[in-house]
Amino acid sequence: MAQTVCVLLSASDRTRLETIASDRNRPRKYIERARVVLASVNGRPVQQVAKHVDVSRPMVWRWQQRFAEEGPDGLLRDKTRKPGKPPIPAATVAQVVALTCGEPPPGATHWTGRAMAQAAGVSLRSVRRIWQAHRLQPHRVRSFKRSRDPRFAEKMTDIVGLYLDPPAHTVVLSIDEKSQIQALDRTQPGLPQPGRCGTMTNRPARTATAASYAQVLKDLSDRHFRRASKIMLVQDNLSTHKPASLYETFPATEARRLVERFE
Numbered sequence: 001m002a003q004t005v006c007v008l009l010s011a012s013d014r015t016r017l018e019t020i021a022s023d024r025n026r027p028r029k030y031i032e033r034a035r036v037v038l039a040s041v042n043g044r045p046v047q048q049v050a051k052h053v054d055v056s057r058p059m060v061w062r063w064q065q066r067f068a069e070e071g072p073d074g075l076l077r078d079k080t081r082k083p084g085k086p087p088i089p090a091a092t093v094a095q096v097v098a099l100t101c102g103e104p105p106p107g108a109t110h111w112t113g114r115a116m117a118q119a120a121g122v123s124l125r126s127v128r129r130i131w132q133a134h135r136l137q138p139h140r141v142r143s144f145k146r147s148r149d150p151r152f153a154e155k156m157t158d159i160v161g162l163y164l165d166p167p168a169h170t171v172v173l174s175i176d177e178k179s180q181i182q183a184l185d186r187t188q189p190g191l192p193q194p195g196r197c198g199t200m201t202n203r204p205a206r207t208a209t210a211a212s213y214a215q216v217l218k219d220l221s222d223r224h225f226r227r228a229s230k231i232m233l234v235q236d237n238l239s240t241h242k243p244a245s246l247y248e249t250f251p252a253t254e255a256r257r258l259v260e261r262f263e
Contacts, residue, residue, distance in 0.1 A: 018038065020072070046061065167230065170232055
């Protein structure tokens with residue numbers, strides 16, 4: 001059975017409610033509340049009131065009761081809500097960040113959410129929010145190698161300076177050989193498309209030999225950078241990366257010419 005509430009309006013209350021309901025400058029929620037009370041006169045059923053104003057039945061009951069208790073002024077005021085859970089103190093957030101960026105707990109490779117929650121005295125969800133806000137991902141590890149060469153900093157400065165400010169009329173190239181990815185030639189041309197970059201296929205050499213290294217240098221000198229007065233190579237100390245590879249592959253005169261082209 002639909003609940004029926006009898007709402008009694010005085011002339012002054014009706015006038016004020018009609019003013020509120022027709023005022024387009026007021027918030028929509030105030031207008032709906034006034035329309036609910038106006039539609040509730042003469043014992044109109046709650047279901048009909050809700051359908052007429054296009055609101056829910058609990059809303060009709062709520063504002064009928066509020067009007068009965070406080071009059072039109074009660075429709076223009078929201079009840080204060082109970083305060084929510086206080087935010088995590090800044091000191092606790094700083095503690096979680098500092099622990100995450102420090103050493104992991106004994107016997108563990110990295111901090112887990114549950115371990116951090118127990119150490120900091122907060123919930124697992126709070127730990128995850130703090131990590132997300134500070135872009136911390138302790139479960140991810142990126143490896144790197146540190147050179148033991150005592151002159152590493154000096155050499156790195158020279159190489160970076162060479163890249164940034166090469167000598168005039170000199171080509172600076174970096175050469176490295178890695179298994180199965182020596183891009184010696186293109187088997188098919190690049191095919192750039194709208195929204196996609198060009199493609200390239202590689203033809204890796206089966207083995208890295210002195211002859212293949214010497215041939216690469218000859219191609220660089222005679223095919224790709226013929227107009228350069230000097231070609232400077234930045235490379236590792238692989239056994240094939242020596243002038244001897246040129247002398248073993250080409251006649252002495254040709255090898256000497258190529259040695260003079262490279263530095």
